[in-house]
Amino acid sequence: MSYLLLFTITPVQDFIVQSRKLKDLFGSSDILSCMSEIGMKICKREGGEFIFPLLQEKEVSYPNRFLVEFKDKRIEEIKNIAKDIEDKLLKFLRGLNDLNHPKIYEHLENYFTFYWAVSEIESNYKSGFDKVEKLLAGAKNTRFFNQLGNGEGEKGRKCSICGERNVVIYNGKLKFPKEQYENDKPKKNKIAQKNEGLCGVCYVKRRYGDVKKGKFDSTADIALMHIFEKVKRKEFRLLNKNSQLFFRENLTEKYLKEQGLLGNKKLEDFLKEWEKFNKLLKEKNFKQTSYYAVIMFDGDSMGEWLSGKNLNADIKEFHRFMSKRLSLYSMEAKEIVKFPKGEAVYAGGDDFLGFVNLNYLFEVLKDLREKWDEIVNKLLQENFELKKDFTFSAGVVVAHYKTPLAYVLGKVREAEKTAKEFNNKRKNAITFTVLKRSGEIRKASIGFEKLDNLVGVQKRLKNYSDSFISKLEKEFSLMNEVDWYMVEVELRRLLKKSEIFDDEIVEKLDNLFENFNDFSHLLNFIKFLNREVQ
């Protein structure tokens, strides 16, 4: 008898998105990956044959969901394997509580839920697969929620990051209700920022991120990567204490004191070093930007693909093949997004989340796309009879390094969703959202096949007056129906006044036009990029 075990660890999205610092994010991604690894190792030891994910090499993020086939085992034995995984995961969570604070473990234990289901492969693999998915969905619907504080929730000061659970670890002068002092016994610890309070869950993310990373602490690092590629940051000993100091606006007595960076130095010492840094930038013609980008994507219509709707082939073979290609792709994606171009936070299965330096944004997007085609889609097409291409849709957010990270991550999730909906859910699209420091938000979508053209337009418009963009917007933004022909006439008139005009640029712009709203936001995005990048 053959059985399938499907195991998932939740929550994933909320756990990752609720991050204040880059290291919280790395920490959460690593914790999830470690948990999956623990579960997968047990399945392997018990002789399970992996379907998702297939390749289990080091350095790849493990997805929070795995599917394993067991042959020659009774159903009770497999259920015991799943229970064993649950036990080991709880043990792992207990181990994260290095401060031995009972509240930390209570928060963690209540936060994570493990769902699993087992189904028999009776006549064929497909019916077994459909059944195990259905069972898992059912298990999620009938979940019994453990509630903190006997169902009334916790009372007291809430965590500064998630706002959901009580503060357990804090720094600075936070006051707590008497009851919380007595029940939760909040502890002072320098891992929290000044006047920040962390719950058990947010504490372990910060702690894990601290241990695991350290290379890139902040979004300021990402924004500066193209400069650190060529300028030795270590030569600026004082500024290098904290990447934010490379931005002039942070060099104030107040900031240095708050961050505990002053030591026996004076503000003037920092300013002197900054002048030296700034002079070097000018000499070498390096442009400093305060912005960076986040990319999030996942495979289009995964449910359809897994159900076998788009193919005429043995579905198990297809699952295993696809799973292997996706694992290989994840490794490649991590290679593409690394210093000085950026840093991948998560790359596993068809999922990706990474931070990118603005100067490399288009290059990275193109590389991620081309490799997907080469490693995943092309080989699937060659080996199976597929009814369409296997694509992905991406959300890209460009944000200021000081914009709260949780907000930026929420926006990138939103952008990815918009990309999937764009053009009547045609998929294979990118949505760009620009969050300007002023609060202005620009959001534009295009099909992936137009990315090259977008890059062409960006390069073409570089160093030319972009005033035609705001003029165009002024004229058309209040009108209901604007088609390309109306825009074209006006564009030609406006462009003729500048040196950019020729038929080629008009053709290129025509290609980018889907509707006026996306078109004008896209042009504004290009305008913004051209001001910010090298």
Ligand SMILES: [Zn+2]
């Ligand atoms: Zn929290």
